[in-house]
Amino acid sequence: MNLLFRSARILDPLSPFHQQVLDVWVENGVIRKIGENLPAAPAGQEIRAQGLSLSPGWLDLRVHAKDPGYEAKEDLYSLRRAAVAGGFTEIVLLPNTKPVAQTKESLGYFRRFSEEQVVTFLPAAALTLGCDGKDFTEMLDLHHAGAAAYTDGEHPVWNADILLKSLQYLAQVNGLLIQRPEEPTLTVHGQMHEGTVSTLLGMRGIPAMAEELVIQRDLRLLEYAVETFDLRPRLHFSLVSTGRSVQMIREAKAKGLPVTCDTAAHYLAFTDGDLVSFDTNLKVMPPFRPASEIDALRAGLLDGTIDALVSDHYPQDAESKNLEFDLAEFGISSLETTFATALTYGNLGLEKVLELFTTRPRAVLGRTPVTIAEGQIANLTVFNPEEEWTVTPADWKSKGRNTPFFGKTLKGRVLGIVNQGKSTFYHVKLGV
Amino acid sequence: MLSTRHLLGIKDLTEEDIQLIFQTADEFKEVLNRPIKKVPSLRDITIANVFFENSTRTRLSFELAEKRLSADVVNFSSSGSSVKKGETLLDTVNNILAMKVDLIVMRHSSPGAPHYLASRIPANVVNAGDGTHEHPTQALLDAFSIREKLGDVAGKKVAIIGDILHSRVALSNIFCLKKLGAEVMVCGPSTLIPRYIRELGVLVSHDVRQALSWCDVANVLRIQLERLQVKYFPSLREYSLYYGITKAMLDELDKPIVLMHPGPINRGVELSSDAADSADHSIILNQVENGVATRMAVLYLLAANR
Numbered sequence: 001m002n003l004l005f006r007s008a009r010i011l012d013p014l015s016p017f018h019q020q021v022l023d024v025w026v027e028n029g030v031i032r033k034i035g036e037n038l039p040a041a042p043a044g045q046e047i048r049a050q051g052l053s054l055s056p057g058w059l060d061l062r063v064h065a066k067d068p069g070y071e072a073k074e075d076l077y078s079l080r081r082a083a084v085a086g087g088f089t090e091i092v093l094l095p096n097t098k099p100v101a102q103t104k105e106s107l108g109y110f111r112r113f114s115e116e117q118v119v120t121f122l123p124a125a126a127l128t129l130g131c132d133g134k135d136f137t138e139m140l141d142l143h144h145a146g147a148a149a150y151t152d153g154e155h156p157v158w159n160a161d162i163l164l165k166s167l168q169y170l171a172q173v174n175g176l177l178i179q180r181p182e183e184p185t186l187t188v189h190g191q192m193h194e195g196t197v198s199t200l201l202g203m204r205g206i207p208a209m210a211e212e213l214v215i216q217r218d219l220r221l222l223e224y225a226v227e228t229f230d231l232r233p234r235l236h237f238s239l240v241s242t243g244r245s246v247q248m249i250r251e252a253k254a255k256g257l258p259v260t261c262d263t264a265a266h267y268l269a270f271t272d273g274d275l276v277s278f279d280t281n282l283k284v285m286p287p288f289r290p291a292s293e294i295d296a297l298r299a300g301l302l303d304g305t306i307d308a309l310v311s312d313h314y315p316q317d318a319e320s321k322n323l324e325f326d327l328a329e330f331g332i333s334s335l336e337t338t339f340a341t342a343l344t345y346g347n348l349g350l351e352k353v354l355e356l357f358t359t360r361p362r363a364v365l366g367r368t369p370v371t372i373a374e375g376q377i378a379n380l381t382v383f384n385p386e387e388e389w390t391v392t393p394a395d396w397k398s399k400g401r402n403t404p405f406f407g408k409t410l411k412g413r414v415l416g417i418v419n420q421g422k423s424t425f426y427h428v429k430l431g432v
Numbered sequence: 433m434l435s436t437r438h439l440l441g442i443k444d445l446t447e448e449d450i451q452l453i454f455q456t457a458d459e460f461k462e463v464l465n466r467p468i469k470k471v472p473s474l475r476d477i478t479i480a481n482v483f484f485e486n487s488t489r490t491r492l493s494f495e496l497a498e499k500r501l502s503a504d505v506v507n508f509s510s511s512g513s514s515v516k517k518g519e520t521l522l523d524t525v526n527n528i529l530a531m532k533v534d535l536i537v538m539r540h541s542s543p544g545a546p547h548y549l550a551s552r553i554p555a556n557v558v559n560a561g562d563g564t565h566e567h568p569t570q571a572l573l574d575a576f577s578i579r580e581k582l583g584d585v586a587g588k589k590v591a592i593i594g595d596i597l598h599s600r601v602a603l604s605n606i607f608c609l610k611k612l613g614a615e616v617m618v619c620g621p622s623t624l625i626p627r628y629i630r631e632l633g634v635l636v637s638h639d640v641r642q643a644l645s646w647c648d649v650a651n652v653l654r655i656q657l658e659r660l661q662v663k664y665f666p667s668l669r670e671y672s673l674y675y676g677i678t679k680a681m682l683d684e685l686d687k688p689i690v691l692m693h694p695g696p697i698n699r700g701v702e703l704s705s706d707a708a709d710s711a712d713h714s715i716i717l718n719q720v721e722n723g724v725a726t727r728m729a730v731l732y733l734l735a736a737n738r
Contacts, residue, residue, distance in 0.1 A: 191543075199628040200443070202543045202565030202603055278544030324521060324542035326563070 001421055002027050003430075004041035005382070009053040010034075011354055014371040024054060026378045029421030034374055049415060049428045051384035056370040057089030057419055058357040058381045061178075061262055062238055062310035063335065064154070065110070065123075066400075069098025074315040074399045076113050076121075079335075081397035083119045084424045086311065086335040087357075087381040087414035091119060092365070094153035095126040102126035102137045104145030111146055118422040122148035122365070124178065127166055131155045136166065143173040148365060149236070151178035154285070156214060158184055160221060167225045167233035176234045176365065181214035181245070182286065191326050193272040193287040201276065203326070206287050208242040215245050219252045222259060236364060237261040239312060241286040243296025250305040260364045262308040263297055265338045269345040270404070280321045280328035281404040284312075301348055301356065308361035309346075309353070311338040315400020333400030337391060339383070340410035350385050380418040382425070387413040395426075434733045438550045438557040441566035442607035450611060454576055456729035457722070464500065464725055474503035477735050480533045482508045482525065483560070484540045489695055489720065490560055490570070494537050497727035506533070521545065522552060529555055535735065538562075556734045564598050570694055571604035573726040575612055577719045578649055581690055586613030591643040593619045593675070594653030594702055597626050597664070601653060601694045606632055619643035620675065623664040640675050645685055651692040652677060652702050672701045679706035682713050690715055 005024040010017040023038035024031060040046065060083070066074040074082075083091050093110055095101035101110070107123045114121035125147035129135045132155070139150055150170060157163045157179055170177055187206045192198050194205025215237060222235045240246060240261050252259050270288040282288060300306040314331025321328050334341070342353045362369055370379045391405040416425030434449050442450075463471055479498045483491055491507070498505045508528060525536060537558045538546055543565035550557040561567040579585050590609050596602045596618045609616050610633055617635040618625060619642075630636055637643045644650055655671060665671055682689065691703075691713040699705050708714055 194627065196628045196631045199626045199632065200603075202563060202600060204564075205627075278547050319520075322520070322522070324540065324545045324548055326542045 001029055001423055002041065002045050003418065003423060004038060004046045005052060005054060006046055006048045007052060010372050011053055011055045011350070012372045013351070014359070014369055015373050017372065024372070026418060029378055031372060031374055031376050031378050044430045047382070047425070047428060047430060049384060051386045053383055053385055054372060055354050055381045055383065056358045056372060057379035057417060058087050058339065059090040059361045060088045060311050060313070060335065060338070061092045061308050061361050061364065062264070063091045063093055063313045064315065064331070065093040065097055066315055067097065068109070072399070073317050078397060078399045080117065080119045082313070082335040084417055085397045085414060085426055086337070087339050087383055087417060088335065089119060089379050089381060089417050089419035090122055092122045092124055092148050094151065095124055096131060096153035096155070100126045100131050102129060104141060107142065107145045107147060116420055116422070118417055118419050118424045120419060124149040124151050124153070127152050127157060127177065128162060133157055133159050133162060136169070139169055139175065140173060143175055149176040149178050154180060156180050156182040156184060160217060163218060164221045164225060167222060167235060168229055168231060171225070171231035171233040174234065174366065176236055178236045178238050179214070179218055180238050181211045181218065181240070183210045183213045186210035186213070191283070192275050193289050195272055195290060197272045197275060208244065208289065208293070211240070211242055211286055212244045212248065215240070215248050219248060219257065219259065222257055226257065232258050234258050234260070238310070239264055239286055240306065241267055241289050241297070242293050246296050246300035246305055250300065250303070253305060260307040261305070262310045262361070263306055264312040264334070265309050265342040265346065266332055266334055267297060268294055269341050278325045279404060280323060280325055281332060281402050283325065283328055283330050284332055285330040298347060301346070302352065307364050309338065309342050309356040311335045315398050316402040317399070318401070321402045331402060332404065333398045333402045336397060337403065337405050337410060339414060340412040343385065343412035344410045378418045382415045382417065384413050384415060386411070389413045434737055437734070437737050438546070439568050439730055439734060440546050440550060440557065440559050442568045442571050442604045442611070443566070445611070447611050450572065450575070450608065453572055453726065453729045453733065454579060456733060457576055457725045460728040461722065461725040470500050470502060472502045473732055474498070474501040474735050477535060478504040478506070478533045479535045479537060479731070480506045480508060480528045482528065482536055482538045484510055484538070485561065486511055487539055487560070490539065493720070493723040494560060494727055497724050497731060500724065501728055501731060503731070521549065525549060525553060529553060534738065535731065556738060558730060558734065561600055563600065565600055566604045567600040568604050569723070569727050569730060570601050571608035572730065573719060573723040574605055574651060574692060574694070575608050576726050577692065577715055577722045578690065580718070580722065581715055582648065585609065588649060589615045589617070589647045590649045590651060591617045591619055591647035592651045592653065593640060593643055593677070595624045595655050596620050596629065597624045599653050605651060606634055617643055617646060621665050621671070640677065641681065644677070644681060644689065647689055649690040649692060650677070653694065654696065654698055655701055668701055676702055676704060677707050678704040679710050682707055682710065688712060692716060692719060695720070
């Protein structure tokens with residue numbers, strides 16, 4: 001695979017070419033030459049585009065695979081296309097498939113599928129068997145089979161003893177434990193954020209406290225594990241959605257605890273007030289919160305408390321969403337709009353957004369940084385940060401059409417990706 | 433003309449809409465007291481009463497209202513959601529509409545189910561109760577009954593007593609009474625009061641005697657045991673001891689108050705029999721009578737907006 005990017009803006013703080021507009025020659029999957037006026041490439045290998053920009057490939061820490069088990073909602077092929085359209089070269093897959101990803105065979109299913117392909121799948125293994133929070137999976141074996149992290153995915157680890165022992169055990173292999181913080185006894189039958197709007201709509205609320213309580217508890221457990229056992233277990237909270245959650249994690253980081261966290265880009269775009277339409281595409285877990293919480297999330301993203309933006313891509317079929325609100329499933333099919341959502345609604349600035357999709361999530365996973373320099377393997381996201389585009393069903397790649405963005409205009413368009421010696425482009429023609 | 437094609441909730445109505453419904457209901461109430469209690473207004477209209485939750489009086493009241501207006505009426509009842517039988521709400525209703533039905537009256541356990549339907553079908557939709565969200569015709573008939581008894585709703589003090597958390601009647605009543613200029617207090621055990629209810633502009637009390645001495649009208653709600661999926665209070669015995677209303681409590685007040693209940697009453701729980709039957713206080717059966725006239729008004733005005 002050879003490609004010449006003509007007059008591309010390089011956006012990579014780790015690169016000596018950061019913020020420069022240069023030609024980039026990729027030969028056999030390796031960045032061979034970066035400079036001005038590079039010689040023309042053979043036919044069909046040159047890319048010119050308005051606003052052409054290159055970033056180290058983006059990494060998404062939170063994607064629901066749905067395959068195996070729920071192939072009507074997404075299969076690995078449609079998932080790969082959606083990831084390309086979203087600009088992600090690497091995606092972490094949650095274990096909530098059927099069967100649950102809890103053996104080395106199931107991790108192998110994902111890894112084999114993405115070998116030498118343009119999107120690298122990084123499967124997370126289940127922390128407990130069946131993700132039901134009771135018995136441990138074989139975490140050391142899963143580590144050697146390439147588990148990117150350990151998590152019960154969409155299910156919170158509710159049992160404090162299981163969480164503590166997992167932190168201790170995983171510290172042996174420097175494993176990352178991903179917790180989705182929620183106290184389940186406080187969210188029974190909950191449909192949306194508990195507040196004035198849920199009261200007006202007569203809907204069962206999900207209090208912010210249900211998340212904050214678990215973060216408070218788990219930080220204490222982490223501190224205990226660090227102090228008592230002299231270990232450095234790594235704990236990551238996924239989908240923090242409230243100001244108090246951010247503040248507790250900020251304080252824990254200041255104390256030096258090994259904790260990280262993420263939130264999904266769509267939490268910056270919608271509030272609980274948007275649910276007056278009873279639009280089931282806005283039904284997510286945790287739920288959309290009031291505007292004041294969005295401000296707190298933004299502050300946490302800007303000061304580095306929140307380490308990454310994720311898609312929490314959760315494809316659903318029409319049968320699961322075209323229903324009465326309380327019968328509909330949770331989730332948004334979001335891989336394809338996550339970057340543009342962050343750029344359009346986040347008010348974070350392009351450089352910050354890129355950091356939250358590149359260096360920071362890689363650091364969370366403990367992966368080697370990716371950079372744009374001569375001699376480096378090409379792992380690139382190609383995009384135009386200025387382009388405004390309208391999200392349409394015709395261009396949609398995911399099988400999950402559960403998005404609130406159809407018909408909406410977003411800023412920041414992905415053109416394609418380069419990774420593992422392959423490239424795929426959807427919105428640009430390869431010319432001379 | 434109403435400002436809306438559907439009656440999904442009181443939230444969507446203007447004060448003018450409510451007054452128009454009341455004026456129309458006045459006329460229909462007069463009709464209901466004639467020897468021939470029927471008018472031909474809706475004889476070209478077919479109405480389906482689609483009830484996914486058990487109901488006796490609301491369904492009966494709607495059906496009588498429809499028949500008094502000479503509409504053709506069909507009934508569909510299914511306890512529990514139709515989804516459990518493998519058919520979606522939209523499929524069920526589209527099947528009914530394929531038989532040339534003009535207007536759907538629906539009760540459903542999901543908040544927002546009538547809104548979901550109204551945005552997807554051509555027929556007018558009347559919400560006959562959607563989960564714990566709204567029950568607009570109940571609120572209209574309650575306010576109509578207050579207006580009838582006290583002359584006006586504006587300026588009156590209305591206490592809604594009981595399980596506020598699970599009550600669509602409470603929510604619709606709050607919206608309706610506030611639009612008409614009444615003061616509203618909700619009263620009940622603290623676990624049955626929604627945490628953010630004050631933001632709707634209502635007073636909150638946990639003392640039933642305080643609520644009774646404050647109000648001109650006490651609207652007492654049924655303790656909906658069937659809706660309580662989680663424990664909210666220790667026992668019915670304790671509830672009736674501390675929140676139940678008796679005739680003696682009403683007689684102790686320094687002024688007569690109006691006693692209302694949307695039914696069905698749990699006698700001996702939220703209301704003692706002597707309070708429920710007290711001719712000096714109770715307008716519970718007037719509410720039932722006014723329900724038919726109010727629903728006739730709603731159906732008549734919506735049919736005019738087809």
